[in-house]
Amino acid sequence: MADPKLVPVPSRGMVPERDVLERPVLETLHLGVDFGGLVAVDEFNMVIGKTEIAGLIGPNGAGKTTVFNLLTKVYQPTRGTILLGDKDTSGMNTSQVCKAGMARTFQNIRLFSEMTVLENVLVGHHNSIAYHTPSAIFRLPSFWKGEKKAREYSLELLSIFNMEDTAEAKAGSLPYGAQRRLEIVRALATNPSILLLDEPAAGMNPTETAELMENIVKIRDTFGIAILLIEHDMKLVMGICEGIAVLNYGKIIAKGTPDEIKNNPLVIEAYLGKKEEEGEEVNA
Amino acid sequence: MTNKKSKFPTWLSYLINGLFLIFLLLGGMQAINTGLVSNYYARVIILCGINIILALSLNLATGFLGQLPLGHAGFMALGAYSSAIFMRFVCNVKMMPPALMFPIGIFLGGVFAAFIGFLIGIPALRLKGDYLAIITLGFGEIIRVVLLNIDDVLGFKFTYGAASLKNIPKTTNFFNTFLLVAVTYYVIHTYIKSRHGRATLAIRDNEIAAESCGINTTFYKTLGFTMSAFFAGIAGALYAGYIGVLNPSAFGFMKSIEILVTVVLGGMGSMAGSIISATVLTSVPEMLRAFSQYRMIVYSLLLVIVMIFKPTGLMGNYEFSLSKILSKKGGRKNG
Numbered sequence: 210m211a212d213p214k215l216v217p218v219p220s221r222g223m224v225p226e227r228d229v230l231e232r233p234v235l236e237t238l239h240l241g242v243d244f245g246g247l248v249a250v251d252e253f254n255m256v257i258g259k260t261e262i263a264g265l266i267g268p269n270g271a272g273k274t275t276v277f278n279l280l281t282k283v284y285q286p287t288r289g290t291i292l293l294g295d296k297d298t299s300g301m302n303t304s305q306v307c308k309a310g311m312a313r314t315f316q317n318i319r320l321f322s323e324m325t326v327l328e329n330v331l332v333g334h335h336n337s338i339a340y341h342t343p344s345a346i347f348r349l350p351s352f353w354k355g356e357k358k359a360r361e362y363s364l365e366l367l368s369i370f371n372m373e374d375t376a377e378a379k380a381g382s383l384p385y386g387a388q389r390r391l392e393i394v395r396a397l398a399t400n401p402s403i404l405l406l407d408e409p410a411a412g413m414n415p416t417e418t419a420e421l422m423e424n425i426v427k428i429r430d431t432f433g434i435a436i437l438l439i440e441h442d443m444k445l446v447m448g449i450c451e452g453i454a455v456l457n458y459g460k461i462i463a464k465g466t467p468d469e470i471k472n473n474p475l476v477i478e479a480y481l482g483k484k485e486e487e488g489e490e491v492n493a
Numbered sequence: 494m495t496n497k498k499s500k501f502p503t504w505l506s507y508l509i510n511g512l513f514l515i516f517l518l519l520g521g522m523q524a525i526n527t528g529l530v531s532n533y534y535a536r537v538i539i540l541c542g543i544n545i546i547l548a549l550s551l552n553l554a555t556g557f558l559g560q561l562p563l564g565h566a567g568f569m570a571l572g573a574y575s576s577a578i579f580m581r582f583v584c585n586v587k588m589m590p591p592a593l594m595f596p597i598g599i600f601l602g603g604v605f606a607a608f609i610g611f612l613i614g615i616p617a618l619r620l621k622g623d624y625l626a627i628i629t630l631g632f633g634e635i636i637r638v639v640l641l642n643i644d645d646v647l648g649f650k651f652t653y654g655a656a657s658l659k660n661i662p663k664t665t666n667f668f669n670t671f672l673l674v675a676v677t678y679y680v681i682h683t684y685i686k687s688r689h690g691r692a693t694l695a696i697r698d699n700e701i702a703a704e705s706c707g708i709n710t711t712f713y714k715t716l717g718f719t720m721s722a723f724f725a726g727i728a729g730a731l732y733a734g735y736i737g738v739l740n741p742s743a744f745g746f747m748k749s750i751e752i753l754v755t756v757v758l759g760g761m762g763s764m765a766g767s768i769i770s771a772t773v774l775t776s777v778p779e780m781l782r783a784f785s786q787y788r789m790i791v792y793s794l795l796l797v798i799v800m801i802f803k804p805t806g807l808m809g810n811y812e813f814s815l816s817k818i819l820s821k822k823g824g825r826k827n828g
Binding site for chain 2 (some may be wrong): 271281283301303304307308309312313315319321322323324328329332334335336338340342343345346347348352355356359395396397
């Protein structure tokens with residue numbers, strides 16, 4: 210044995226059957242964060258398979274977005290490990306996590322609203338076109354080559370959502386649904402291995418939601434990436450997610466397939482309150 | 494959908510712009526040499542050029558990067574003093590021809606300002622908004638006060654402090670000012686229209702989103718700030734060769750504010766706006782010399798009126814493009 214090397218392997222957790230031979234794209238171990246004395250997230254353990262569509266649900270204030278912010282290092286975790294493929298992301302910052310293959314969208318849309326739609330996607334391509342400042346200033350061939358390639362690929366990505374016609378429009382002037390779609394395209398442009406979607410269907414009507422569900426599955430199939438989504442629209446979550454984790458008060462209270470989650474008494478309690486106390490809950 | 498792109502191929506639009514610049518340069522030189530433009534006006538034009546470079550450089554930090562540094566005059570002072578000291582030294586020992594001395598002096602001024610800008614930028618850019626404004630204001634004042642007080646170092650007469658640094662060779666003329674304005678514009682333009690520029694604009698629009706797109710925000714903020722300081726240093730070096738006498742009081746807080754006013758008036762994020770606004774704000778006080786008492790009132794009124802009727806500045810974030818206009822004209826003729 211030349212060069213013995215130890216690599217982290219998944220400890221436990223469930224992934225879809227087709228992904229069982231592949232290394233999970235994301236694995237968190239004992240992940241947690243405190244804000245002062247408040248334990249916002251604790252003991253968050255999750256394994257996501259290479260091409261899994263996973264859901265993270267829970268009542269308002271359960272800590273779902275905090276988990277996303279921990280994964281993308283907007284907040285540094287107080288404890289625990291995040292493995293992204295075979296990389297340990299401790300000590301990385303947000304941009305390094307993105308380079309390592311994690312892209313995200315935001316609950317409240319964060320587009321570069323003064324830039325055009327195409328430029329937004331090109332920002333996503335920032336790290337895949339790697340010419341240096343001097344070649345940009347002197348307009349060397351590597352600049353033209355990189356720009357042309359990125360432009361073509363960006364238009365191709367936009368065409369997934371039929372948005373190539375609006376490429377020259379200002380991102381801030383797009384209708385709400387299109388802005389949400391653009392955020393997904395921009396995230397895809399960073400060439401991720403896992404895509405985190407924070408409430409992608411928020412504010413969408415049923416037709417748009419159905420279209421979005423199709424698109425999420427299409428993205429998974431086309432790019433072969435994993436998707437983790439936070440969503441309140443149960444039709445969407447139960448419709449496309451393969452594994453679901455339910456979060457309440459910063460802790461996972463249930464994990465499993467959509468059917469298991471639907472019938473889990475703890476989940477029902479978290480969303481609706483205990484059966485005996487239902488009347489009191491309403492009064493209180 | 495309207496096609497905003499110019500119909501000309503890229504090389505042709507570069508050629509058109511290049512020819513236009515050469516035409517302007519030769520025309521300007523001819524006008525000055527033949528006396529069509531008096532010596533006084535030639536000096537006003539040079540001052541306009543210096544202020545254009547200052548406005549463009551601050552626009553990079555304010556309009557494109559979205560930060561608010563208030564110590565820009567400090568970088569100008571660094572460039573002015575370092576190049577002035579170098580040129581004086583070279584003139585005294587007569588070790589190189591003046592033709593070589595000027596470009597090296599200018600470059601030295603820029604590099605020195607950029608270096609200090611880099612050192613200041615690392616701690617300062619961790620702060621945002623008003624905090625950054627205050628810390629850069631502080632650094633700008635530190636530079637001024639230090640220049641005011643170190644008149645000699647170890648017996649070498651250095652900056653002469655409040656007594657002013659005199660006898661600086663007057664090397665700045667229309668030709669080299671024009672050239673440097675063009676270079677500044679070109680470098681900032683090509684920088685902004687590249688992946689680095691997109692990253693810079695992304696940081697301005699939404700820093701968190703930019704970071705989660707894999708952009709190293711600290712790097713681009715520092716780079717933008719350093720470039721901004723570099724060009725401010727070049728403007729300072731030009732100023733030193735223009736005025737011939739340097740006094741730290743010329744680079745006070747008010748000078749920084751003056752540059753910021755120029756940028757805001759022209760439109761944050763519009764280089765064409767910065768050029769127009771710098772030209773107007775430099776020449777208006779000169780043109781109004783006849784009404785000596787009232788000229789500052791007119792100047793202030795101009796600012797107030799523009800800000801009321803066009804809060805985004807004269808040009809907003811619109812960019813002027815010669816080839817775009819030409820192709821539009823051509824299109825109309827054809828169709």
